[in-house]
Amino acid sequence: MIIGVVSDTHLSTRARKLPSVLMEGLRHADVIIHAGDWFTTDVYEELSALAPVVGVAGNGDGDDIINRFGMKRTVEYEGVRIGIVHGHEGPDRSTPERARLAFRDDPQDLIVFGHSHIPLLEKIGDTVLFNPGSPTDKRRQLKYSFGIVTARNGTFEAEHRYYDWS
Template structure:
């Protein structure tokens, strides 16, 4: 199973449409997960033209997105429990990865996917894969735009970033 992982699209302010690099990579994946800050449901429409879509809402999303997706969820995919959260709550001095991990501290998850910081992140901590795909449209201070691919194959869960220079 191959899963496209994206966050912080901030559309239409950051881009009018999904970058072609992302659209090309997500065409034909089994599932796309958006980790918040969609900003409009137009992002869902564009993504769902590529593959089935699920996700969570972020701090820049309106009630239409919050009510549709919620702010936190756990999906079980091919036996792996995967936590999805944007990563902005609770407001504290903790770094975004730590906030995301704490959101699932009372649940048995093998992976936590999160966004919010726009910073690509990939680390296994205490047996839990922590993964932030970065942003495909709003890289802020990062050198490159990015998104991710999560693969579940032969009982293993792996993630990787796709980096690129232009959001066209």
Template sequence: MKIIVVSDTHMPNRGKELPPVLIKELKKADMIIHAGDWNNLEVYEMLKEYGRVEGVYGNTDEQEIRDAFPGKKVLQAEGYTIGIVHGDGNGKTTEKRAFGAFEEKPDVIIFGHSHIPYVRFDHRVLLFNPGSATDKRKQPYYSFGILELGDDLRAQHILYKNKE
């Protein structure tokens, strides 16, 4: 199973359209996960053209996103448990807040908020932040993630300089 993972799209402020490199991968996705800061439902409408979309709201999301998505979610896919949370809050690092959001630890925790691509195991849990496909901030590249679930668990970032 191929899951495209995005977060912090901040659209339309940080882009009017999804980047072509992201669209290319969305066309091959079995599922799409958004870890918050969509900013409005138009992003959901764009993503759902490519398949099933799961997600959570982030700290900058409008009420319509908060009404449509929870702040935290756990789902099952291909025998894996995936937790999704934005990761905002006070104190600790974004990674520690995301890890601490789940009492029962899933196999994977997908989070956003920092706009920094991140992949690391912590206590046998894969922590995965896709970065941002449209708002790289101080990062050298825009990014999103690909999570592949099967006999093996694979996570990778797709990095690119131009979002046009």
């Protein structure tokens, strides 16, 4: 199963439409995970044209998105438990630490989060932390990015896809 992973699209403030390179990169996804800061449900509509979309709200999202998606969730694909959280809530720690702490009482194989716009792929204990970065607002990063997770029979591989966009 191919899982597309995005976060921090900030569509209405940074871009008006999702980049074609992102849409092409997610074309073969079986499902797409969005880790918050959609800013508009137009992102959901665009991504849903490619595959089913699951996600959570972020600190920049309004009540419509918070009510639709919630702030945290767990999904399971191909026997892989995936926790999804934006990563902005919690104690004064780094974004990866807040994401991990959000699931401290509910072990996950993979935790997908966003908020920092900094791509990360790190294994801590039995859990992999994965931040796809941002496909539209790279901030201080060299390139825009999103993620692809390939899951099969209880195992998975996660990778970043980087690109330039103007």
